[in-house]
Amino acid sequence: MKKRLALGTTFALVLALVGGSATPLQADPPEVVIGSILPLTGGLATTGRGLKLAQELARDLINGHISYPVTMVGGYGLPHLGHARLKIVFADSQGNPDQAKTVAEQLITQDHVVALLGCYASAQTATASQVAERYGIPFLNPDSSFPNLTERGFKWFFRQTPHDGTFSANLFQFLSDITKQKNAKVRRVALVSENTLFGTGAADAEEAEAKKYSYDLALRMPYAANASEVQSEVQKVKAANADVIFQASYLNDALLFMKTYKQQRLNVQGILAQDAGFIDPNFVKNLGKDADYVLTRDVFSLNIKHRNKGVPLINELFKQRSGGNNLDGNTARDFTAVTVIADAIDRAGSTKPAAIAKALRETKIDGKRTIVPWRGIKFDEKGQNTLGNGIIEQIQGGAYETVWPFDVATKPAIWPMPAWDKR
Amino acid sequence: MDVGPLPQLVVSGILTGLLFALISVGLTLIFGVMDVVNFAHGEFLMLAMYATFGATLIGINPILAVPVVAIVMFFLGAVVYRVLIRRLLAGPPSAVVFGTFGLLVFLQGAAQYLFTSDYRSIPNLPFQGTLHFGAVNLGEAQLVAGLGALLMTALVFAFVEYTEPGRALRALSEDRVAAQLMGIDVQGMNALAFGLGIACVGAAGALLMLTYQAYPRIGTEFALTAFVVVALGGFGSVQGALVGALLVGLVEVLGGFYISPALKMIPVYLLYLLVVLVRPQGLLGRR
Numbered sequence: 001m002k003k004r005l006a007l008g009t010t011f012a013l014v015l016a017l018v019g020g021s022a023t024p025l026q027a028d029p030p031e032v033v034i035g036s037i038l039p040l041t042g043g044l045a046t047t048g049r050g051l052k053l054a055q056e057l058a059r060d061l062i063n064g065h066i067s068y069p070v071t072m073v074g075g076y077g078l079p080h081l082g083h084a085r086l087k088i089v090f091a092d093s094q095g096n097p098d099q100a101k102t103v104a105e106q107l108i109t110q111d112h113v114v115a116l117l118g119c120y121a122s123a124q125t126a127t128a129s130q131v132a133e134r135y136g137i138p139f140l141n142p143d144s145s146f147p148n149l150t151e152r153g154f155k156w157f158f159r160q161t162p163h164d165g166t167f168s169a170n171l172f173q174f175l176s177d178i179t180k181q182k183n184a185k186v187r188r189v190a191l192v193s194e195n196t197l198f199g200t201g202a203a204d205a206e207e208a209e210a211k212k213y214s215y216d217l218a219l220r221m222p223y224a225a226n227a228s229e230v231q232s233e234v235q236k237v238k239a240a241n242a243d244v245i246f247q248a249s250y251l252n253d254a255l256l257f258m259k260t261y262k263q264q265r266l267n268v269q270g271i272l273a274q275d276a277g278f279i280d281p282n283f284v285k286n287l288g289k290d291a292d293y294v295l296t297r298d299v300f301s302l303n304i305k306h307r308n309k310g311v312p313l314i315n316e317l318f319k320q321r322s323g324g325n326n327l328d329g330n331t332a333r334d335f336t337a338v339t340v341i342a343d344a345i346d347r348a349g350s351t352k353p354a355a356i357a358k359a360l361r362e363t364k365i366d367g368k369r370t371i372v373p374w375r376g377i378k379f380d381e382k383g384q385n386t387l388g389n390g391i392i393e394q395i396q397g398g399a400y401e402t403v404w405p406f407d408v409a410t411k412p413a414i415w416p417m418p419a420w421d422k423r
Numbered sequence: 424m425d426v427g428p429l430p431q432l433v434v435s436g437i438l439t440g441l442l443f444a445l446i447s448v449g450l451t452l453i454f455g456v457m458d459v460v461n462f463a464h465g466e467f468l469m470l471a472m473y474a475t476f477g478a479t480l481i482g483i484n485p486i487l488a489v490p491v492v493a494i495v496m497f498f499l500g501a502v503v504y505r506v507l508i509r510r511l512l513a514g515p516p517s518a519v520v521f522g523t524f525g526l527l528v529f530l531q532g533a534a535q536y537l538f539t540s541d542y543r544s545i546p547n548l549p550f551q552g553t554l555h556f557g558a559v560n561l562g563e564a565q566l567v568a569g570l571g572a573l574l575m576t577a578l579v580f581a582f583v584e585y586t587e588p589g590r591a592l593r594a595l596s597e598d599r600v601a602a603q604l605m606g607i608d609v610q611g612m613n614a615l616a617f618g619l620g621i622a623c624v625g626a627a628g629a630l631l632m633l634t635y636q637a638y639p640r641i642g643t644e645f646a647l648t649a650f651v652v653v654a655l656g657g658f659g660s661v662q663g664a665l666v667g668a669l670l671v672g673l674v675e676v677l678g679g680f681y682i683s684p685a686l687k688m689i690p691v692y693l694l695y696l697l698v699v700l701v702r703p704q705g706l707l708g709r710r
Binding site: 195229256262265288 | 427428431432435436439541542543544546547551553555560562564565634635636638644645648675676677678679680683684685687688
């Protein structure tokens with residue numbers, strides 16, 4: 001298999017050389033082919049198509065099709081590979097783990113890709129990366145946050161995004177930082193979470209963090225997200241007499257809880273949310289000024305003091321292609337992944353999977369050179385990026401303002417949140 | 424003795440129950456008069472919520488929107504009866520089940536297409552305050568919605584009990600053939616009952632907008648509860664729907680607090696099972 005791949009690459013190189021000598025024009029540069037598995041049809045198709053656009057934009061920047069100096073790689077392809085152009089073969093997972101596995105196999109055996117990207121949804125990333133592991137092809141995951149993906153002992157799997165555990169840790173780091181800064185006393189925390197995989201995972205991580213910071217766990221309350229009212233839920237929170245609420249909710253339940261908190265005049269120092277319903281555009285639209293002061297973690301924001309001054313420009317380029325959509329946490333991470341894999345292939349100076357994996361393991365990219373709000377990209381032995389972090393936003397005047405990490409904040413955090421009767 | 428949050432829970436349970444009552448009254452009315460289980464009932468609730476949202480967009484006060492929406496929904500109900508339900512009634516009994524279920528799917532899909540899946544809340548809602556009675560907090564909007572639901576339920580009850588068309592409706596639900604022999608216009612009365620039932624759920628939808636947000640799939644969240652309420656209270660009984668709804672509201676809120684929020688529907692369904700086993704016709708049902 002590897003032999004065939006090497007043969008194929010050589011063949012392509014020879015072809016390119018022959019082509020070059022036959023014509024006075026500049027030779028077509030060689031191509032490096034990577035595969036990308038995305039949910040391009042099915043329920044996740046809207047997201048998947050955005051991710052494809054983001055990856056294509058990164059590819060075109062790397063290949064020099066758009067003249068914008070990307071600091072990630074040399075420009076005009078991969079300099080250490082004779083300015084080879086990066087080619088991405090896209091495959092559709094249909095939002096289905098089995099299909100993701102099938103197309104991973106096809107990309108490796110038929111398209112002879114030298115590395116794989118994918119797959120957005122954690123369930124599909126899990127199956128597709130199994131195939132890559134079996135064939136010994138590096139698999140770089142841009143955007144799946146299920147923590148266990150990097151706990152499988154895989155040698156060829158790399159995840160650049162922080163996972164759900166990191167995000168929960170960030171919420172507590174923020175809490176610790178802000179209470180120190182404002183000289184506030186927080187002892188009792190209440191964990192409110194919807195009772196499926198998302199909420200349960202979040203609450204597990206939060207409980208562990210609360211223990212680490214020795215807060216009192218005043219309440220851990222799982223609830224059913226499809227509830228038509230949350231009266232008893234809110235009474236339980238009230239009875240817990242907590243200083244801070246950590247909340248993991250989808251949109252409808254997030255709205256219900258907020259309305260009922262207000263109705264029951266439940267006042268706490270802060271509500272710290274796990275994105276989801278709290279970052280949906282409908283959240284502020286439906287609650288108006290009652291959405292103010294809520295804090296939520298997020299993976300990305302344009303409303304941030306950018307470490308990389310190129311972000312607004314890249315966002316403009318993306319908007320041109322996406323019909324006016326701004327970069328978001330997902331598209332920004334997928335854009336980044338293409339630059340990370342290109343950087344690794346370039347440093348490897350080779351299209352051999354083992355060389356690329358080795359280069360990935362030696363990746364050391366400063367946060368300033370990415371468009372994401374991370375300290376950087378550096379993989380540990382499990383393949384997890386150790387320099388990733390989320391950001392904390394606070395809704396102020398209906399807008400999501402970045403308030404943490406403090407060095408990228410656009411506004412100082414307002415803490416504690418004002419009581420309902422004092423707004 | 425410190426009763427803790429009990430008074431608050433009881434009040435919240437009653438207010439929740441009152442809204443359930445108004446949603447369920449329409450369902451039970453339609454069933455009582457023409458033996459039709461309207462599976463699309465929740466979707467009419469959804470339509471009414473969007474209608475209320477639309478009305479407030481053009482500047483109508485949400486409270487004034489309640490009767491307006493109820494009247495519009497009455498005519499919509501009558502039209503749906505004439506166009507669809509009447510034909511279904513002429514077919515085998517399963518036709519009504521599949522027909523109204525089809526209507527559910529259609530209305531949900533249409534709403535998704537026309538209104539998108541975005542959530543809509545009325546901007547600058549009135550009644551944003553909260554009244555304090557000792558340890559009990561009462562959201563004004565919640566109170567207005569609950570009282571409005573109680574008033575509407577009482578109106579429907581009075582109409583069915585004390586007016587001539589109301590008597591005709593009751594006659595139909597008691598004995599169809601005899602009522603027909605007495606010269607009652609069955610088609611007209613059916614249209615009236617269906618319109619009235621949809622008007623009730625329409626008013627409920629309008630009141631619900633005071634505390635809730637509209638989206639295409641909201642109907643299903645409330646429809647299941649409405650079916651439990653109707654079965655609990657007795658199919659076809661307006662008073663039964665009120666009693667059943669208050670019970671469901673109370674059990675849901677108390678169960679949620681004292682057992683577990685994630686399991687709060689379990690006591691409700693247990694209660695329902697118990698009533699169905701011991702008194703299959705429901706608490707206040709006949710037959």
